Every structure is written in structure tokens, then in C-alpha cells.
Amino acid sequence: MSEILMTESPVNKVCAFDEESLVKRVRLALLTEVRLTPKPGLVDIRNTGAHKDMDLAAFERSTAAIAPWMARFYQIGYESATGNAEWVLPMIRPIGVACECDMLQVTGGVNTHRGAIFAFGLLSAAIGRLNAQNVPLEQNLMCDVVAQFCHHLVAKELSVPKGGKLSKSESHFLQFGLAGARGEAESGFRTVRTQALPVYNRVMAELGDTNLALLQTLLHLMAWNDDTNLVARGGLSGLYYVQQQAQKLLWEGGVLHPGGIEAMQQLDDALIARRLSPGGSADLLAVTWFLSHFPAGMLFKN
Ligand SMILES: CC(C)(COP(=O)(O)OP(=O)(O)OC[C@H]1O[C@@H](n2cnc3c(N)ncnc32)[C@H](O)[C@@H]1O)[C@@H](O)C(=O)NCCC(=O)NCCS
Numbered sequence: 001m002s003e004i005l006m007t008e009s010p011v012n013k014v015c016a017f018d019e020e021s022l023v024k025r026v027r028l029a030l031l032t033e034v035r036l037t038p039k040p041g042l043v044d045i046r047n048t049g050a051h052k053d054m055d056l057a058a059f060e061r062s063t064a065a066i067a068p069w070m071a072r073f074y075q076i077g078y079e080s081a082t083g084n085a086e087w088v089l090p091m092i093r094p095i096g097v098a099c100e101c102d103m104l105q106v107t108g109g110v111n112t113h114r115g116a117i118f119a120f121g122l123l124s125a126a127i128g129r130l131n132a133q134n135v136p137l138e139q140n141l142m143c144d145v146v147a148q149f150c151h152h153l154v155a156k157e158l159s160v161p162k163g164g165k166l167s168k169s170e171s172h173f174l175q176f177g178l179a180g181a182r183g184e185a186e187s188g189f190r191t192v193r194t195q196a197l198p199v200y201n202r203v204m205a206e207l208g209d210t211n212l213a214l215l216q217t218l219l220h221l222m223a224w225n226d227d228t229n230l231v232a233r234g235g236l237s238g239l240y241y242v243q244q245q246a247q248k249l250l251w252e253g254g255v256l257h258p259g260g261i262e263a264m265q266q267l268d269d270a271l272i273a274r275r276l277s278p279g280g281s282a283d284l285l286a287v288t289w290f291l292s293h294f295p296a297g298m299l300f301k302n
């Protein structure tokens with residue numbers, strides 16, 4: 001909590017959170033996610049999951065390269081304070097592309113953090129905009145602003161084929177109705193707000209153990225998030241396989257049950273054997289951890 005200044009007011013907690021705090025907090029969110037172990041199919045300390053082209057060191061280099069860019073996203077959000085929220089995404093996209101270039105340079109061309117850059121780029125711009133408007137930084141307000149930035153994004157980018165070969169994300173949407181990272185952002189991170197944060201908060205309140213809380217939250221994300229990474233790698237049957245295995249583990253108590261960590265390792269082995277990696281859920285886990293440091297605030301309608 002060191003870099004967040006919290007002052008209690010009778011109505012809510014108000015956070016003063018500047019660009020430097022933001023960069024540090026995003027860096028820590030990404031490192032916390034990748035170092036969390038054991039994560040089924042994902043890169044962690046135990047192994048490289050279902051990936052042959054990336055490892056923990058690549059994620060650490062990638063994190064160091066992309067975190068400083070969050071200050072740029074923040075600035076654009078800050079400068080947008082009196083403008084229309086829908087203008088923000090077209091303005092941060094070139095910054096996102098430049099940030100992706102830095103990522104690719106340090107990973108030798110491997111996509112370690114594309115989904116994370118998108119999610120944290122949007123959140124950073126939302127924080128800048130709220131700070132400039134002198135509005136308290138609350139989870140639900142930040143997510144609401146992200147939803148405003150992404151208004152109609154899925155319809156605009158995925159529902160109208162541009163001719164020629166469909167992109168991976170267009171075909172996930174047009175064939176299966178799955179909107180991936182864009183859909184999650186347009187909903188103001190609905191899966192994070194309705195699934196992940198409540199589980200994370202409950203385990204933290206009961207046990208105060210961040211690792212267990214994050215692993216249990218990851219299982220919930222794997223059980224309910226329509227992760228298009230899994231579809232890209234294993235088709236719809238790959239997505240359903242992971243969702244069913246995670247649900248089964250949760251019925252048995254997940255990692256809070258004796259033997260739960262071993263069961264998580266077995267699921268890791270099963271996903272590696274099938275080349276399945278829930279990368280979208282890993283991104284949302286990092287977002288969950290990041291948002292958990294802010295007060296919840298009023299319920300957001302979406
Ligand atoms: C919207 C983004 C994520 C989409 O890119 P793309 O179409 O290549 O998407 P793709 O379907 O491969 O998904 C990208 C990543 O999203 C994550 N993801 C997948 N499913 C989900 C989900 N349900 N929820 C959240 N994240 C998910 C995964 O990490 C995945 O690797 C973004 O990278 C983008 O806008 N790319 C275009 C170039 C650009 O403008 N980049 C800068 C963005 S700031």
C-alpha cells in the first residue's frame with residue numbers, strides 16, 4: 001500500500017495516485033501474475049506451461065519494457081478530461097502499438113503481454129481521466145470509464161468483416177459469438193467485477209493469503225471466462241475442456257481444499273499435454289489484483 005495515499009472520508013476512500021505510482025503498480029501486477037505458481041498451462045516459476053517460445057525471464061523483461069508506457073496512457077486520459085470518452089481509444093491505440101513494439105523487441109518477437117497492454121492501457125487512461133476530473137479512484141468508476149472508452153467496440157471491430165480473410169478475433173466472434181479482450185473491456189471488465197474480485201476479497205478476508213486468493217481466483221476465471229486464447233489453441237472444445245476441469249476442481253474446494261495445490265499441478269500437466277494456455281484469464285487475474293488495491297465504490301450498472 002506504500003505508494004497509494006488513502007484518506008478516509010465519511011462517504012468513501014479517496015486515492016491520490018499519480019503516474020509514478022501507476023507504473024509501479026502495473027509492474028507489480030504483471031510480476032505478481034507471472035510469478036504465481038502453479039498456474040495451469042501458463043508460464044510460471046514451475047515451468048513454461050503450454051508455451052515453447054517464452055519463459056519467466058521473457059515475461060520479466062517484457063514487464064520492465066511495458067510498465068513505463070502506462071504513464072503515456074495516463075497522460076492521454078488526463079488530457080481527455082473534458083472531451084468525449086469515445087475519443088480516447090483511437091488516441092491511445094498508437095501508444096499501444098508502440099508499447100507492443102517494445103515488448104516484441106525484448107522478447108525476440110514473442111507476444112508475452114498483448115492482452116495485458118490493452119487492459120492496462122485502458123485502465124491507465126481511465127485513471128488519468130478520473131484524476132483530472134477530481135473524481136475518486138474507485139473500482140467501479142474506473143471500470144465504467146473503460147466501458148465508455150470502448151463503447152460499441154465489438155460491433156465496430158468484430159461484427160463487420162472487412163473483406164478478405166477473417167482475423168482470428170473476427171472469426172471467434174462471427175463463428176462463436178466470443179468477443180474476447182474487446183468484449184471484456186467493453187463490459188467494463190464484467191468478469192473481473194462479478195466473478196474474480198468477489199472471490200479474491202472473500203479468500204483474503206477469510207485467510208489473508210494472497211497466493212491462495214489469487215490461485216482460487218484464477219480457477220474461477222478459468223471456469224467462467226470465455227478465453228479466446230483457448231479457442232485459438234484448442235477450438236471450442238479446448239475452451240470447454242478447461243472450463244469443465246476448473247469447475248470440477250472448484251466443486252472439490254479448489255486450492256482451499258487439502259490436496260488442492262497438487263490438483264492444480266495435475267491440471268497444469270493436463271493443459272500442457274493439450275497445448276492449452278488460458279492467457280486471457282491470466283490477464284484478468286493481473287487486472288483483479290490491480291483493482292483490489294482501490295475501494296469498490298458504487299455499483300456500476302453494466
Ligand atoms: C484488442 C486487442 C487485445 C486485440 O488484439 P487481437 O485482435 O490480436 O486479439 P486476440 O484475440 O489475439 O487477443 C489478444 C489477447 O487478449 C487476451 N484475451 C483473450 N480472451 C480474453 C478474454 N475473454 N478476456 C480478456 N482478455 C482476453 C489474451 O491475452 C489474448 O492473447 C489489442 O491488442 C488490439 O487492439 N490490437 C490491435 C493493435 C493495437 O491497436 N494495439 C494496441 C492496443 S492499446
Ligand SMILES: Nc1ncnc2c1ncn2[C@@H]1O[C@H](COP(=O)(O)OP(=O)(O)OP(=O)(O)O)[C@@H](O)[C@H]1O
Binds near residue numbers: 042116277283
Ligand atoms: N503467465 C502467462 N503465461 C502465458 N500467457 C500469458 C501469461 N500471462 C498473460 N498471458 C497472455 O497470454 C497471451 C499469450 O498467449 P499465446 O501465446 O497463446 O498468444 P499468441 O501469441 O496469440 O498465440 P500463439 O503462441 O499460439 O501464436 C498474451 O497476450 C498474454 O497477455
